[in-house]
Amino acid sequence: MSIRLRLTLWYTGILAVTFLVFGVGLYTFFSYKMHNDLRNELAVQAQEVNREIKGFGGIFFSLPDLREFKSTGIYMQSISIQGQVKRSSNLKSNLPWTDEHINLALQGEDSFETIPVNDFNLLMYYYPLVLEGGLVGVLQVATPLEDVEQFLHNLRLILFLVALFSIFLAASAGWFLSRKALQPIENVIEAANTIEKSADLDKRIDYEGPNDEIGRLTDTINGMLSRIQAMYTGLDDAYRAQRRFVSDASHELRTPLTTIRGNVDLLEKIWKPAAALEKGASEGERAEPAMKDGTVELSLEAMHDIASEAERMSRLVNDMLSLARADAGFTMTKEAVELKPLVEEVVRRAQFLPRTADWIAGDLGALDGVEVYGNKDYLQQLLFILIENAFKYTDEGEVRVDALRSGRQVGIRVSDTGIGMDKDEIPHIFERFYRADPSRGKKAGTGLGLSIAKWIIDQHGGSIEVKTRKEEGTTFVVWLPVSGDSLSPSVGMRYNE
Template identity: 60%
Template sequence: MSIRLRLTLWYSGILAVTLLLFGIGLYLFLHYYQYNTLEKDLADNGRTTFSRIQKNLGISLKTGLVLGLELENRDFYSTNTFLQLYNVQLNTVHQSVILQYYGVKLPIRLDRFKEEKEFFVKEKLEGQDLLIYNIGIFDQPDGKLLGVLQTAIPIGKYEMFFERLQYILTFLALLTILLAASLGWFLARKALMPIDQVIEAANRIESGHDLERRILYDGPRDEIGRLTDTINGMLSRIQVIYSELDEAYRAQRRFVSDASHELRTPLTTIRGNVDLLEKMWKMSLDNNKLADPQQMELSLEAMQDIAGEAQRMSRLVNDLLALARADAGFQMEKVPLEMKPLIEEVVRRAQFLPRRAEWIVEGLEVLEGTIVEGNRDYIQQLLFIFIENAFKYTAEGVVRLDALRSDTQIGVRIADTGIGMDKEEVPMIFERFYRADPSRGQTAGTGLGLSIAKWIIDEHNGSIEVTTSKEKGSIFVIWFPAAFSLSLQ
C-alpha cells in the first residue's frame, strides 16, 4: 500500500469518526432538546388539568359507595391536547372530543403506577405517533389508585423530522468523506510529488546515468523541503565521490599501463642480449673454439646492457615499493636532525653523480645549528631526487644548491638552467609516471621520483615552491618546519 493511499485512508478515517461523533452529538442534542420541551409543556398542561379534577361521592348498585371523577366540559374541547380521564373504580373513560371523533382510546398502563405516580410513554395509534403523559389519581389516606389522567399530543412531525435528520446527516457525512478523500488524495499526491522525484533520481543513479541532475523543489522549507535538500546534498557528495573513484580508476589503469611499459623496455633489452649471448656461445661450442676478440667484445657489451637494465628495473621496483608504502599509510620514523651536516653529506655525494652541468653549492652557513624533525634517509633521498633531475635535464649550464632560513622554516633551493617546463605542466609533475620533457623514453628515469619526493615532503609537514620557464630552467625550493635552533640556546 502506497504512502499516498495510507495518508488518504487515515485522513478519511479520522474525518469519518469526527463526523460520526458530531452527527450523533447533534442528533442527540436536538432530540433531547425538542422532546424535553414537549414533555415539559405536556406535563404543565396535564398538571393544570389535574388541578381541576372534581371528586364526587356516589353509590353504585354493584360496589356501593364510589368516588366519581369529573372535569369541566371545556377541558374536553381542547384541540391542541388529547385528554382522557379514566376512573378505575367505575371503569369509565371520559375523552376529549377529538378522541371521541376518531374513536381512539389511549392505552392505560396501570401496572406502572405501582412504581411511578406520573410518567411519559410513546404510543402509535391508528398510524399516529403520540406522546402521552400519565398522572395517577390516588386516595390520600391509603394511596389507592382511583383514576388516571392522560394528556397526549401528536409527535408524528417531530419523528419525521428526526428520521429525515438521520438521512441528511448520513448523506452529508458520506458526501463530505468522499469529497475529503478526493481532496486528500490530490493534496497527498501534490505533497508527495518530490518523493516521486527522489525515486526517479535514485533510479537514474542506479542505472549510472546523469549524476549531475538534482531534485527540483520550490515549495516551503517543510519536511519534504528539508528531505529534498538532504537528498540533493547527498547526490552532490555521491557525484564527487564517484568522480574521485572514476579518476582514481583511470589513474590506476594509467599507472598499470605506465608500469608495464617501464618494465617491458628493460625486460626486452635483457631478453635480446640473453638471446645474443646464447647464440654466440652456441656458435663457439659448435666450432670447438674459443670466441674471437670481436665476439668477446659483443658479449661484454651485452652483459653490461643486462646489468644496466637490471639496475633500472631494481630502481623502478624500489620506487614502486616506496609508493606502495605511501599508499598503505606507512609512517616513517622521525628524530631531531641537524640540517647542515646532512646537506653537506648530500652535496659531497652528489658531485660523483653523472652530470654535464657545473655543480655550485653556496650559502649553507645559514643552516648552522638548525634542527628538523625528520628521517635522515628519506630527506637524503628527497634531495637526491631533485639534484639528479637537475643534472638529467641540464645538458649544459649550471645546477646550483643553496639554503634559506626564516623564523619558522628551513629551505633548500635547487636551481638549474636546463630545459625547464611550461607553467601548465607544474601541477602534474608530481603525478606518477608523468614526464614533462617531450623526449620521454630518451631521458633515463621512471617518472616516479617526484611522486616519492612529494610524499616525503608531506610526511615531514613541509612544502615545495616551483618556478620554471621553458628553455630557461627550473627552481625548486623545499621548505621544512624548524624544530628549534642550536644557535639560540
C-alpha cells in the same frame, strides 16, 4: 500502497470517525431533548387537568375542556376506579392502555409508555387522579410522536448526507493537496531515476517551497548528490590515473625486459655453437679455444646490458613500492633531525653521481642550528631525487644547492642551468610517469621521482616552489617547518615561470 493514498485514507478515516461521533452525539441529544420535553409537557398537562377536574360526591368527576390549555395535540382519557372511561372531545375512540401501567397509577405512581397505534406511535403518560385527598382514577395523557420521529428521521438523513458529502469533498481536496505537498518527493524519485538511467550526477532537485521538512529533505538530497558527484569524479579520476599508471609502468618495464631478452638470445646464439665445438673436440690432443676474443667481448657487453637493465627495473619497482605505500596511507617514523649535517652529507655524496654539469655547493649558513621534525632517510632521498633530476636535464652548465630562511621555515634550493620547462608543463611534473621533455625516453629515468618527492614533502608538512624558464634552467625550493613550529602548515606547491 503509496504514501499519498495512505495519507488520504488516514485523514478520510479520521474525518469519518469524527462525523460518526458528532452525528451520534447530536442525534442522541436531540432525541433525548425532544422526548424529555414531551414527557415534561404531558406531566404538566396532567397536573393542570388534575387541578381543574370537578367532582360530584367525591366519586364522580368530569374533565375540563382541553381548549382551555391550548393543547390540541394532546389527548386525554380518564379511567375511574369503578372502571368508567371518559375521553377528551378530540378523541373519536378510546386510548389503548396496559394493565401494568394502570396498576402502577392506581398505586400512586406515574409512568410513561410508548404504544404503537396504526402507523404512528403514541407517548402515553399514566397519572393518578386525586380528588379531595382520595384516589378517584387514572388519567391518561397522550401525544403522537409522528412529528418527533419525522424530525429525527430528517436529522439522520441530513447528518448522513452532510457527512458523506464532507468526507468525499475532504478526500478529494486531501488527494489534491497531498499530491501538491508530496510533489517534491516525486521530483526526488524522478531525479533518482534519471541519475540511475543516465548517470547524470549534475541534475539537482528543484524546490521553491518553504523550508519545511520536505524543503530540508530536498536540500539534504541535493547536498548528497553533490558529494556523490564529487566522489564519483574523484573515483573516475583515480581510475583513469590508475589505468595510466599501469600503462606507463608496463611501458617502462617492457623496455628493459626487451633488452634483457634480446641479450639473452644473443648469448644463447653465441654459447650454443661454442659448447658443441668443445664437446666435439674430445678426440684431439688439444682443443681450440671455443670462444674467440671478439666473442668474449660481445658476451661481456651483453651481460653488462642485462645487469644495467635489471638495475633499472629494480629502481622502478622500488619507486612503485614507495608510491604504493604512500597510497596505502603509510606513515613514516619521525624524529628531530639536524638539517645542516644531513644536507652536507648529501652534497658530499652527490659529487660522485653520474653527471656532465658542474656541481656547486652554495651557502648553507641558513641551516646552522636548524632542526626539523622528520625522517632522515626520506629527507636524503628527497634531496637526491631533486639533484639527480637536475643532473639529468643539464648537459652543460652547473647544478647548485644552497639554503634559505624565511621566518619559521627553512628552504633548500636546488637550481640548474638545464633545458627548463614550459609554464604549461609545470602543474603536471609531480604526476606519475610524466615527462616534461617531448620525446619519452629521451632521458633515462622512471618518471616517478618527483611524485615520490612531493609525497615526502607532504609527509613533512612542507611545500615546494618551482621556478623555471625554457632553455634557461629550473629551480626547486623545498620549504620545511623548523622543529617546534606548527608541524602542519599549509601544504602545497608554488611555481613561477
